Amino acid sequence: MMKTQKPLVSVVDDDESVREALPDLIRIFGFDVRAFSSADEFLASEWLKDTDCLVLDVAMPGMSGPELQEELARRGEKIPIIFITAHKDESERIPLLQSGAVDCLFKPFSDVALQDALDRALR
Amino acid sequence: MEGVLGERSSRQLLNNDMPDMVMVASENERLRRCMNDILSVTALPAAWTGGTVDGICSALLDALRSILDVDFLVVNVAGSGDQAEVLKERSRTNFVDAGAVIISDLVRTLGANIAVWPRETNVEHGESDLRVLIEKLGVNGKVGVLVAGSTVSSFPTEEDRILLHVAACQAALAITEAIRFRDDTRAVAERELNRIADAIPVMAWSTLPDGRADFFNEHFLTFLGISSEQAAGWGWAASIHPDDSRALQSVWMELLASGMPGETEARLRRWDGQYRWFLFRANPVYSDEGAVVRWYGTNTDIDDRKRFEEEMRRSAALMAQAQRLTVTGSVWWRPATNDIYWSDEAYRVAGQDVGITPSVEMMLDRCHPEDLPRIQKLISNAMNRGENVDVEHRLLMTDGAVKYVHVVLQNIGNNPADPEFIGAVADITERKLAEEQLRRSDVLLREGQRISQTGTFSWKVETDEITFSEELNRIFGFESGRVVDFDAIGQRVYEEDLPLLAIKMADVRQGGDNPDYEIRLFVDGQIKHVRVVGRIIRHLDGTMECIGAVQDVSAQRIAELGRDKLRSELSQLARVTSLSTMAASIAHEVNQPLAGIIMNASASLRMLCANPPNITGAVETAKRTIRDGNRASDVILRLRNLFKRGVATVEWLDLNDAIRELIGLAASDLQRGRILLIEELADPPPFVLGDRVQLQQVIMNLLRNSIDAMTDTAQTQKKIFVRTVVGLGEVRVVVEDHGVGLEGTDVERLFDAFHTTKPHGMGIGLSVSRSIIEAHKGKIWAEPRPSGGAIFGFALPFDKDSVDRPSPPEMKT
Structure with a gap:
């Protein structure tokens, strides 16, 4: 598989509907998209190195979103991360942003908010 | 010489x-x-x-x-x-x-x-x-x-x-x-004698000096049904009654030895086997030298006399026994001659020694001093005017005891100047005491009925004759003493309960079980709840009577209604409280499909707005939008069911399914707490009869407690096990965690209302859970997990056959 000229956005979320809907929208925004159901799947993927932006669910079975962030940092991977979460808890958002995330979107979020976050991540 | x-x-x-x-x-x-x-x-x-x-x-x-x-x-x-x-x-x-x-x-x-x-x-x-x-x-x-x-x-x-x-x-x-x-002279005389002997209407016989019989007249032989040859000697003795044989033989030997006349009584067997009593009389005939040459005798049938004597003896014994049993003595009194007869029992009743000559003074001797003037006057009237006596009075016995007697004297004399009384004196102490006891019991019963608001009734089923106690009249709002019939009762029974009353009455009439039911009355504008308990009695004449009690249980029912309402409200409060603690999880469950909806809708919109529009993609994303909308709707429906306050609905439900639904709602909390939930659910799924929402509330409480217990622990592998286990006649739901455990916790009080181990808990979750499980005829418990943590569980009655129930029937109450 070859990476195209378009930036590659990887989506990691254990919710299947998110993994279906989000790639369509991101693709409309003009990016390439790959979806993964867990952090481990992503880490084991060959797309890890080509990923330009990571849209990452916070709470997942197994390794959570922040844990994956730590793992990538430990590996020296500097991929911009946009966290998405269904828990509308502002107290969780701040530490995520402080850890270097581009943004943290609360589900359900608008297509505009997502596009804005992606633009900022890939600027 | x-x-x-x-x-x-x-x-x-x-x-x-x-x-x-x-x-x-x-x-x-x-x-x-x-x-x-x-x-x-x-x-x-x-x-x-x-x-x-x-x-x-x-x-x-x-x-x-x-x-x-x-x-x-x-x-x-x-x-x-x-x-x-x-x-x-x-x-x-x-x-x-x-x-x-x-x-x-x-x-x-x-x-x-x-x-x-x-x-x-x-x-x-x-x-x-x-x-x-x-x-x-x-x-x-x-x-x-x-x-x-x-x-x-x-x-x-x-x-x-x-x-x-x-x-x-x-x-x-x-x-x-x-x-x-x-010999010739004697033979002639003997023949003549025999002819005479045969003619006389008694059984006659003669014996030799040694007692051996040599003659029986025709009556004797006819009675025994044997020939003279068979009777001769001692042959006749075979007809003596076995019980009399020894005594008769003894008397006869004494007579033979003494040579003196004598008599005795014994039974002889008649030709048909029937024994009759006879008086045996024997007279000796002496020679010139004074030696006994012959014995002559007769047997006189005294059977009727003996039977009469026996009858008299038995009657006397029965009379004495009857008097003893009834504690009633008989009395005869002739004032003119001062002759008085008392039966033995009369002596005993009067407390006098049997045998002493009774007198009027003795009759009055034991009379209670307070009753004495009255009795003296009655005795005087009897003596002087021949007036009958019928009086109850007291005797004061020598030991100070008081005895009640009923004296009846009936004048049977023909001469007014010479009355002759026969009568009886009965010891009625027990009856008097029983009457006193009965009066006391009656007062106590009335008071007891009034206090317990319980009335009694009797209903003669064949005639519909009904008797109400005073208290029952009050409960029904009837005037005291009125004649009660089913029309009057029907006017007091709450209209909706009339069919029930009709069914219960028909059941009694058909000889059914003893009635025990509750019914409502409408009396003076108020509804009364009454419990009817009866016993059906079959009398000797075959008629039936239903005797029972009716208790006004209105206050109890009102209290129960209040308690049920309070329990329901408490349950609702517990439910809401539990759900509020799961708000994040609930929001997560709702937000997930909402996110899908919005993203799909956005994508679809952008595909339609593109040039050229991507219709195929738009359709696909629109379909996903609908799917996610339905998913959100399911979540909301489940939440509504959990939050709603309603009447308990009993139905066959799959416990595993109910548990999975709950786990779904708690998934987010589990994730956030880094808790791994392990389901070990029975296969095939156990179906139980119960209220789905209530049972889910219990499971949610137990799961919530386990999540809370695990949250503050520093374990890397946090696990909660949820199991359904089918046992003998029951199915158990167990939630096991590795949390802080129950150390320092009073396990006995865990399920008490308002008892909590959580800083912000209200102490109603487990209390409500216990109420719910007990209402399902089950039991709930908590116990420490041996290697740390706690085990909470409940068990419900379970019919093994229902395991394979393919489509459980819905049962509504």
């Missing part, structure tokens, strides 16, 4: 000393005397004609004594039938009464058979040696024997032999004739 002896000396002298002439003359003289003697003997029968055996023997011996020179003469005539033997003798002075002894010696030495006796023999008697001549009377001595004896060695001479032989022959003929005559 001396003459005889003198002659003998002369003859001896002549034989020895006289010359031939003299001897011839002497011989002639001897022959002449001998002839004279023979003639004398042969003349005897003429004098014996018509004589008795006894007389013949006496005359024979007297004649021979005057002729023969012997020391003794004895004649023994054998007895026959009822005739005793005759023994007579004539002896010289030194041989008085030797005859009987010598005869006995002869029998002893020669044997009893006289026929073989020799004609002459020697016998020792005392110091004398006797020459004895034996002459048999009749052929072979059948009639008897004539014995003569002398100490003279030349005895007997030829003349002695001739004389004794002729005398014996003459005597034998005369005795034989006398016996025959006597």
